[in-house]
Amino acid sequence: MLSELNQEQKEAVTTTEGPLLVLAGAGTGKTKVLTTRLAYIINEGKARPFECLAVTFTNKAAREMRERLENLISGENAADVWMGTFHGICLRILRVNAEKLGYAKNFVVYGEDDSEKLIKEILNGDDRYQPKTIMNIISRWKDQALTWDKVPDNYNSDLPTEARKIYETYQKRLREMNAMDFGDLILNTLTLLQTDTATATKYQNKFRYIMVDEYQDTNIAQYLWLKLLSMGHNNIACVGDDDQSIYAWRGAEIANILRFEQDFAGAKIIRLESNYRSTQHILACASRLIAHNSQRLGKDLKVAPNINGNGEKVVIRGVFNDRAEADFVANTIRNALNNGMNGGKIAVLVRASFMTRLFEEAFLIRAIKYRITGGLRFYERKEVMDIIAYIRLLLNRNDDMAFSRIINTPRRGFGNTALNNIRQYAYDKGCSFFEALTEMTSNDILKKAAKKTAEDFVNMFAEWRQRLDTDDHCELLKKMLTDIDYVAKMKLDREREENFSEVVKSLSDFRTMENLMEHVSLDFGAEEADTMTGCVSIMTLHAAKGLEFDCVFLPGWEDGLFPSSKTMDESPDGLEEERRLAYVGITRGRRNVIISFAANRKVYDQWMRSQPSRFLSELPKNNIKLWLDRGIVLTERLYE
DNA sequence: AAGGTTAATGTTTTT
DNA sequence: CATTAACCTT
Numbered sequence: 001m002l003s004e005l006n007q008e009q010k011e012a013v014t015t016t017e018g019p020l021l022v023l024a025g026a027g028t029g030k031t032k033v034l035t036t037r038l039a040y041i042i043n044e045g046k047a048r049p050f051e052c053l054a055v056t057f058t059n060k061a062a063r064e065m066r067e068r069l070e071n072l073i074s075g076e077n078a079a080d081v082w083m084g085t086f087h088g089i090c091l092r093i094l095r096v097n098a099e100k101l102g103y104a105k106n107f108v109v110y111g112e113d114d115s116e117k118l119i120k121e122i123l124n125g126d127d128r129y130q131p132k133t134i135m136n137i138i139s140r141w142k143d144q145a146l147t148w149d150k151v152p153d154n155y156n157s158d159l160p161t162e163a164r165k166i167y168e169t170y171q172k173r174l175r176e177m178n179a180m181d182f183g184d185l186i187l188n189t190l191t192l193l194q195t196d197t198a199t200a201t202k203y204q205n206k207f208r209y210i211m212v213d214e215y216q217d218t219n220i221a222q223y224l225w226l227k228l229l230s231m232g233h234n235n236i237a238c239v240g241d242d243d244q245s246i247y248a249w250r251g252a253e254i255a256n257i258l259r260f261e262q263d264f265a266g267a268k269i270i271r272l273e274s275n276y277r278s279t280q281h282i283l284a285c286a287s288r289l290i291a292h293n294s295q296r297l298g299k300d301l302k303v304a305p306n307i308n309g310n311g312e313k314v315v316i317r318g319v320f321n322d323r324a325e326a327d328f329v330a331n332t333i334r335n336a337l338n339n340g341m342n343g344g345k346i347a348v349l350v351r352a353s354f355m356t357r358l359f360e361e362a363f364l365i366r367a368i369k370y371r372i373t374g375g376l377r378f379y380e381r382k383e384v385m386d387i388i389a390y391i392r393l394l395l396n397r398n399d400d401m402a403f404s405r406i407i408n409t410p411r412r413g414f415g416n417t418a419l420n421n422i423r424q425y426a427y428d429k430g431c432s433f434f435e436a437l438t439e440m441t442s443n444d445i446l447k448k449a450a451k452k453t454a455e456d457f458v459n460m461f462a463e464w465r466q467r468l469d470t471d472d473h474c475e476l477l478k479k480m481l482t483d484i485d486y487v488a489k490m491k492l493d494r495e496r497e498e499n500f501s502e503v504v505k506s507l508s509d510f511r512t513m514e515n516l517m518e519h520v521s522l523d524f525g526a527e528e529a530d531t532m533t534g535c536v537s538i539m540t541l542h543a544a545k546g547l548e549f550d551c552v553f554l555p556g557w558e559d560g561l562f563p564s565s566k567t568m569d570e571s572p573d574g575l576e577e578e579r580r581l582a583y584v585g586i587t588r589g590r591r592n593v594i595i596s597f598a599a600n601r602k603v604y605d606q607w608m609r610s611q612p613s614r615f616l617s618e619l620p621k622n623n624i625k626l627w628l629d630r631g632i633v634l635t636e637r638l639y640e
Numbered sequence: 641a642a643g644g645t646t647a648a649t650g651t652t653t654t655t
Numbered sequence: 656c657a658t659t660a661a662c663c664t665t
Contacts, residue, residue: 057654087655111655127661182655217654250653352651374653408641415641522655542652566651581652604650605656646662 001036001043001072005029006304012237012270013037016046016209019230019264020237021257025301026244026286026587027277027548034213034239035065038081039072047208049073049080053229056085056213059523061546065213082207086222087182087522090189094180097192097199103178106514108392109521110174110181113385114401121404121423122169129162138167142183143219143251145190147171177398177432186221193228204232215240215260219251227263236264242297243290246542246581248573258297269297274304277548279311282593284623286586292618293576301587313625314586316616317596318632322358322556325598329553330362332594333536336551343369345550347537349585351562355555356538363536371535374543379520383486383496387503388520390480391513393434394464400426403433410489412453434461460484473513477504541585552589557582557597557613582615599632 002010012022012033024030038054041047056062062084070078082089091109098105110118112135119131119138141151148167174180180188193200210230212218215238218226230236238260245254261267275283283301290296319325329348337343348359356372363370378384386409392402407422408414425445426436440446441454460483467476481487481504487497510516537549556562563578571577586593597612612634628634 059655061654085655109655112653185655214654246652247654249651354650411642413641417641540652542654545654561651564651602656642665644662644664646660648658648660650656650658 001039005032005036006274008270008272008274009033009036012272013040015237015268015270016041016044017235019234019260019267021215021260021264021267021269022237022239022272023269023297023299024239024241024272025275025299026241026584027275028272028301029274029276030213030239030241030272031061031064031068033272034211035068035072037237038065038069038209038211041209042073042076042081049076049078050082051206051208052081052211053089053207053209054081054083054211054213055089055226056083057217059085059088061213062088085522086218086225087185090185090225091518091522093189093192093203094185097196100196100199101188101192102175103180103188106396107178107180108396108399108517109185110179110401111380111521112182113380114179115170115181117401117404118173119166119170122166122173134163134166137163138170139181139183140251141167142181142187143221145187145221145224147187147191173400177400178396179399179401183221186219186225190221190225190228193225200228201232203229206232208233208235210236212236212238213240216242216245216254216257217247217252218256219253220256223253223256223263230264234264241299242295243293243299243580244545244584246545246577246584248571248577249567254295254573258295271299273300273302275301276304277590278587279303279591281311281313281623282586282589282591285314285593285619286583288620288623289579289586289615289618290583293579295573295576311591313623314619315592315594315625315627316619316634317594318612318626318628318634319596319598320629320632321600322598322602324629325555325596326358326362328596329359329555329594330366330368332553333363333368334366337368341551343534343536346553347539347544347547347549347551347588348553348555349539349541349544349588351541351556351564351581353540359538359555363538369535370538371532373537373539378499378502381496381499383490383492383500384503386486387477387481387500388517390484391477391517394461394468394480395513395517397434397461398432400433403437407433407437407457410484410486412457413449414453414457418450434458468513473510474504474508477507477513541581544588545584548588548590550590551592552585552594554582554585554593554595555597556601557595557616558601558610559613560608560610561601562613563615579615579618582613 002013005013009029013036022033038052041052042049054065056065066078066083095105098107116131116135119134123131148164148171151164207229212226226236240257242254242257245252248254280303283303287301317328319328333346350356353374386406389402389405392399404419407419422433422436425440426433437454438458441451441458446454464480487500492500507516563575567574567578599610601608601610616634
């Protein structure tokens with residue numbers, strides 16, 4: 001097991017005791033180290049599987065780790081390791097302990113959509129602020145482990161003082177509906193561990209070894225959570241790369257990784273710097289670029305022995321406009337495909353998703369098969385969320401957000417004013433929307449027509465609830481969908497109808513409706529169709545983190561677009577984060593990296609003149625090959 | 641309450 | 656331009 005590792009990797013695997021930070025540069029075998037280390041601990045008998053905690057940020061990463069672990073440990077059961085996302089692990093802990101925090105065990109998890117709708121409801125027509133903005137502020141507070149009562153008065157001078165008040169109301173409403181949002185999963189678990197010593201001790205003793213992936217992406221709440229959980233045995237190993245921290249705008253604190261040695265006394269730091277992915281020219285560009293950042297622990301990627309050698313220089317292509325850029329990329333790819341290259345090994349990585357359009361068009365013309373990753377996820381589609389809301393209300397009649405979503409979907413003559421009446425009634429009585437509706441139907445408050453539809457709605461749910469215990473859950477769902485006649489009433493097109501039946505189908509993978517809900521709320525299924533093999537990938541730089549491609553195109557390297565002026569206006573650290581994003585982009589490439597910029601670009605239907613990205617001038621001259629069209633210049637001097 | 645019209649607004653999005 | 660939310664008319 002250890003024989004396949006290099007010296008640093010071996011050290012990272014066998015250093016099991018005490019705090020450890022593994023600084024793993026791009027392509028240095030991070031996942032391998034993580035899984036091998038876990039297997040090593042278990043195989044050496046240092047801990048049993050269920051005494052190990054391995055935390056990741058994505059379900060994909062957790063699945064991958066689990067699969068690889070299964071191949072490494074024998075006899076022991078990989079399934080017993082506590083492995084999952086921060087949110088997943090927290091959910092697991094909270095399901096058992098919710099009552100200690102005043103929640104019922106079967107609380108629901110609200111997604112962004114529900115949260116925003118709830119904020120909107122709380123704002124009560126006040127259109128001075130956007131629900132999204134408020135929700136963002138609240139989420140950032142939660143990221144920083146600030147419960148509403150701990151938000152300082154002078155939190156932010158240009159922030160409406162009402163935000164904190166809204167936060168308070170928001171939490172109160174969530175509690176009434178027995179719901180938590182994503183941030184609550186972390187924050188409530190943290191509160192539980194901080195306030196309930198017995199519970200804290202239990203988990204602290206349980207987890208002998210803790211491992212964390214992508215540590216550079218943790219926020220303050222997650223840091224405090226880890227700190228608390230690791231207090232028992234003090235064996236915490238964090239793997240990450242400060243140079244790949246690109247989620248500050250979502251609350252990630254790069255300071256967590258920069259401060260690791262101070263935070264965890266006696267911490268050991270191991271650097272993985274042998275890169276098994278890219279050629280020398282690519283690494284040289286990446287290294288020189290990232291060297292311009294000040295906030296870093298410092299690390300130098302070296303080409304791993306026997307890998308690839310110098311390879312080809314990084315190409316910088318300057319063209320007249322965005323159209324020419326897309327044509328260039330598409331032509332180059334068409335050529336490569338004609339020469340037998342597999343399209344699946346090629347990627348176009350853009351800064352912002354609107355940039356994918358031109359490439360799509362250019363690819364279509366040339367019959368280049370492509371796939372766009374990102375965009376709406378399966379469970380975020382309207383028709384899918386609608387069914388989910390039906391299930392949610394069925395399982396939890398206090399779920400007012402689900403109620404609001406479906407009371408008039410499909411249309412049943414129950415519009416906004418009616419919903420407002422219900423809201424008012426529920427507010428006055430301190431009951432849920434569903435109860436309000438039920439009472440209103442029996443109290444003759446409603447007009448005749450409305451009364452009829454309301455009664456039907458209530459009766460429909462009453463019948464479904466009865467069947468919940470007796471009927472097969474798949475059959476029940478089918479019945480529900482027939483009863484509401486969704487497909488016909490919503491005039492679904494072919495694609496949407498397929499999405500719809502996909503949910504019905506996926507329910508059969510789960511034992512109960514509750515099981516499906518758990519899955520839906522935290523694991524937004526990325527249905528990777530296998531028919532997509534051989535397709536060129538188009539995605540954002542953010543989505544590309546963790547992936548690799550033989551050939552990578554990085555278009556749109558223009559000041560204002562990349563680095564994005566918006567990010568730089570937002571925060572003084574913005575430029576460095578953008579640079580890390582550029583670093584992530586370059587280090588995705590194994591053999592070819594082709595950067596491009598256009599002198600003119602149509603943005604919102606307006607032609608904009610743009611300057612080449614300042615990042616271009618931060619690349620080492622000897623490792624790049626310039627290819628500029630007539631009249632296109634790189635004004636800044638290039639580094640030697 | 642529904643449907644049609646106009647005005648505003650355009651990054652990145654692991655859970 | 657093109658999408659979407661808010662608005663206004665029936």
